[in-house]
Amino acid sequence: MEYILIHLGMKQFFFLLLLVGFTMQLSPAQEIKILTYNIYHGENPNRQGDSTFHLISDLLILNQPEVVALQEVDSMTLRSERIYQRKLDFMRQLARETGYKGYFGKAMDFEEGGYGEGLLAKKGAAYHTLPLPNPAGGEPRAMAWVKAELKTLEEFYFGGTHLCHEFAENRKAQLDSILSYAETLDKPVIWVGDLNFTPDSEEYRSIPSHWKEAGREAGNEQATYGTGDGAGRIDYIWYDSRKFELVEYKVLNQVAFSDHYPIWAVLRMKKEE
Template sequence: MIKWGLTLLLFTFSTAHSQQTIKILSYNIFHGEQAYKKGEPNIDSVAGLINKYKPDLAAFQEVDSATGRSESIYKVHTDFIAELARKTGMHGFFGKAMDYDGGGYGEGLLTNKPARATVKILPTPKGGEPRALIYIDYPLSKKKKIVFAGTHLCHQFEENRIAQVTEINKTFESVKLPVILCGDLNFTPDKEPYRILSTAWNDAAILKGDPQLTFSVDNPKVRIDYAWLKKGHTFKVVDVQVLPYDYSDHKPVLITLEIQ
């Protein structure tokens, strides 16, 4: 009996030890400006949000890097992600989708551990604003990694969004690691891009059973900000919160996951 009890204890410890909990934030930050207070910076508010909730990983959309627009808001050319990393003690990565106003515009990631980022430009067959996908290999532990990705899909053309989710599926189809994709995807769950993405991914809010509206912050009517979990891996969705902050025109989404 003693030997059996010891074996059970070791098995229980091993199972618990192999599960890791991570917290993830996804936020469209309206190029670093308070959406309803023109000319007012929001970086300190966003940094305060991060320091309060302490995500391990964060994905940001509508990110300016050293643009004339950022200078008009902050009175100096500002690399938003680098400055946000400094204010939070995290590691920052910028994924430029396009040149804009003397600098760059695109996606940003923050992580609480060092990593290396890859940036991929997504297709825009109908034209319109360029879009990017940024992703990293994130070390959960010395022996386990996941892939964390962020993107912001086309707001203008459905054909572009379909091409972009198709490209995202292709990008990660052969990846063996667990993959988490976050961002403002500019489609609702009743649209074709959602169906295409759902062939390879699970919608974290649906898994949790409590999807909430994310846009616009002053009068939420749609859910277009998501966390997606690549199928074929063991994710437990502990919590999905749409946070009540008005620093942008989108609400921030906070996701807590257990990964086996």
């Protein structure tokens, strides 16, 4: 009798394994929630010395994106000491507050610390920084990358950057560097950030057609920067349309912690045919 019960138990176990595998095959691909935000180094642009750290932390905890890119991030600078009464590693502290894995990609030395890009991912590895070219001079620029993993174990690369605000020559060279690098990656790619060009610019038009920009695909031309006559759309989420499809896009223009607004998209990874 004991042998029969054990035998039946094993059959039931293998049946359950088969059922779980079949269910996983039928389940839709997981949606990827993305947020990018130029945070004005974590200080209210209208009130000098007023920290926005906890407002940014609360925004991320409330919305729970899988991946986050932040621009204009300070790390251990004198400026952060003036705001927080101590030199602050902004990304490390933000990761502690939110439960994400954080990474700081330094673009340049600044006030005894660093200044550049921040990334957060719920699950990620292979964090690294790609220096970007500056043929016309000006501030150094960089792009931070992570290989992120979804609950379904699918992986993708996510990059965040802040392109040159002064020279179109620099922005074009930086774009060429980003796109060339993206083509070498062995997983689907999403890249985002404050790119300092508008949708009617030569830089925008130069991006190959398989890269889709979430705002344009959604038909949403809302400004991402400034107010009134100074408002414009210069913050973007780009994705490889061969690998992803757009589910949702919005500008969080009720969030006034910076001179930019956060932008948000939800993408779905396409099933391999």
